[in-house]
Amino acid sequence: MASDLQQQLAASSLYDAESLKAFNQMYNSSQNPYGNGFDKNYPASALPFFQHFAPYTNPNATASSFSPSGSSTSSTSSQQHQHPTKKKPVPVPAEQKDETYFERRRRNNEAARKSREARRKQDNDNGTRVIQLEQKDEEIAIY
Incomplete structure (x- = not known):
């Protein structure tokens, strides 16, 4: 050996x-x-x-078999990170749509509505904060 x-x-x-x-x-x-x-x-x-x-x-x-461009570190760093895909909805048969199903759907729809409203509010708050900071920047740049 x-x-x-x-x-x-x-x-x-x-x-x-x-x-x-x-x-x-x-x-x-x-x-x-x-x-x-x-x-x-x-x-x-x-x-x-x-x-x-x-x-x-x-x-x-062989002496020429190594290529830095083909090494594993460069190939993994150049790959795009893919976000996990959304799970496809599975239709619920009509015979399984009971009172608990409709209650679950109502709560989910309400949560989605609140989430969208919260995101819109946060976007608006960020927009006004950006405008305020840009105005402060301009004031500082004048001096």
Whole structure:
């Protein structure tokens, strides 16, 4: 397994013997105040992992197969967020239209009417607030 990985690294374009050599020297040197490893808190068993660290390479990928425009981050950010669609109304058969059905419809219609009125009132309030703020802006701009 390890030799397969080493062969893949050697064959890949990301393998750089000089940088790996420098990496190993940096963490094996006696000048490191904490001894072996990145930090004094790292156990000695973690050292082999850090010594053999190399970027992941896909052995099946070619050097020109990666395209930043085709990466997943750019494709997801360019997609439009779609709002959930409204549920389609299902007609209620005439035999199921009893007193509770009509009461439910009456309450729903009343709630919809109140919601529309509240939205209109809020829009009107926002419009008057915008006009007031624009007038204040003009007054400030005069000075």
